[in-house]
Structure formats: structure tokens, C-alpha cells
Amino acid sequence: MTRRSTKLLAFGTCVIAILFAAAYSAPAPSKSVRGSTGGRSHAAMQAQIALGRHMVVSHACGECHGGGDNPAAAFWLDGMRDTITQQFRIGPFVTRAKNLTPDVATGTGSFTERQIFNALRYGLRPEETPDVEITSTTPGQGNFPLHPHYLAVPMPWMSWRNMSNEELYAIAAYLKNGLKPVSHKVQDSDGPPDFWAGEYTVAKIGPYPVPAFPTANEKGGR
Numbered sequence: 001m002t003r004r005s006t007k008l009l010a011f012g013t014c015v016i017a018i019l020f021a022a023a024y025s026a027p028a029p030s031k032s033v034r035g036s037t038g039g040r041s042h043a044a045m046q047a048q049i050a051l052g053r054h055m056v057v058s059h060a061c062g063e064c065h066g067g068g069d070n071p072a073a074a075f076w077l078d079g080m081r082d083t084i085t086q087q088f089r090i091g092p093f094v095t096r097a098k099n100l101t102p103d104v105a106t107g108t109g110s111f112t113e114r115q116i117f118n119a120l121r122y123g124l125r126p127e128e129t130p131d132v133e134i135t136s137t138t139p140g141q142g143n144f145p146l147h148p149h150y151l152a153v154p155m156p157w158m159s160w161r162n163m164s165n166e167e168l169y170a171i172a173a174y175l176k177n178g179l180k181p182v183s184h185k186v187q188d189s190d191g192p193p194d195f196w197a198g199e200y201t202v203a204k205i206g207p208y209p210v211p212a213f214p215t216a217n218e219k220g221g222r
């Protein structure tokens, strides 16, 4: 072996050692990550974030929250800036799409992934809903709040509520760990004193989760 190749080999080993060290010194999951990703490898967390990004891009979250369907766009998911497309007049109330970046003061930084999951599955406002596992859709049962404070219309959580647990936790992981925090305060939405509970009864929005496959309309096999 020539001196040059020995040097190169030493250099290469050093680079590999640094790469390994970097991979294994990845920051430990924060407290908020524990519920969904605790104990999982860095690669598994990256895969979860990639799935969440895909779900966000393919479900038009940015149409209201900012940036359309382009994560490279200015103001990606950082909340209402345009009063024509991101602010809504619902009867006498004005509602505004929130900042979804993990900024602590103005975004989702102080919510856990479970609170974001509960927002997307049950429509519950993360700032006013305890960080607990919910096992029922009936107010007062299975940790579902007796007096639920729902997200303002037109946040279309009813469309997202039938996504799988894996998909919804992936969205939460992307918002919390895949986005850079952006400080941008969006004024609170107005709403009725019952926090939209009158609009979001099961009678009006339909039962969930979906009934088991196959129902009477579906074929069980090929």
C-alpha cells in the first residue's frame, strides 16, 4: 500500500467514524415525541416524518394554513396572512387558519403530538383539551371532554378523522419535528359560546370511526 492510499484509508475511516457518531448522537426524542415515536430509531422517525409530509402535501393543508402544496413556498404552514383565502366568515364569526409550525409562542410548539392527533381525529382544540388518550366519541366518556371545545369551522377535521392512527400521528410528527418554527401570531378565531358543539354532533357529521369492512354495500372478497 502506498503512503497516499494509507492516508486516504485513514481519512475514509475517520469520515465513517464521524458519520456513525453523528447518526448515533441524533438528539433524543423530546418529551412530546414520546407517545408516538419513543424508543424508535432515527430512521423510523425520519420515515414517519416523510409520511406526514406526504399526507400534508396531498391533503391541501397549505391551501388554508399557507404555502399551497409546496413545502418550499414562502410562509409554508405558518398561518393566516391572506384575508381572502385564509380567513373565513362563518355567519357572524371570523375564523382564521392557525400557525402550524412548532413555534412555542405562536404555533404548535407547546402541544404534544397526542394533542395534535386529538385535534385531527376528534376536532378538539389542542390549547383547551387535556393531553390524554381518548377512547370514545361520546362527550363525557372515554376521556372525550364532556364539553368539547371544537376547532373553528371550516377546519375540515371531519375529513381527516378516518385516517389511520399511523397517518394522523405522522402528520403530528411532521408538524412538530419536520418544520422549522416560525414566529407568526394569528389572531384567535371567533366562534359561538359552545365552541361549535352544536355543529359537530354525530347526527350532523356522521358516526366515526368507520364501520368494519365489509358493510352491506361492500364485497368481502374478490
Ligand code: HEC
Pocket: 055, 056, 059, 060, 061, 062, 063, 064, 065, 095, 096, 097, 098, 099, 100, 107, 108, 116, 119, 120, 125, 126, 127, 150, 151, 152, 153, 154, 155, 156, 160, 171, 188, 189
Ligand atoms: C379549509 C381550510 C383548512 C384546511 C384545508 C385545513 N385547515 Fe387546519 N385549521 C383551519 C382553521 C380555520 C383553523 C383554526 C381553528 C380555530 O381557530 O379554532 C385550523 C386549525 C388547525 C389546527 C389547530 C391549531 C391550533 O393551534 O389550535 C391544526 C393542528 C390543523 N388545523 C391542522 C390541519 C392539517 C394537518 C390540515 C391538512 C390535513 C389542515 N389543518 C387543513 C382551516 C383549515
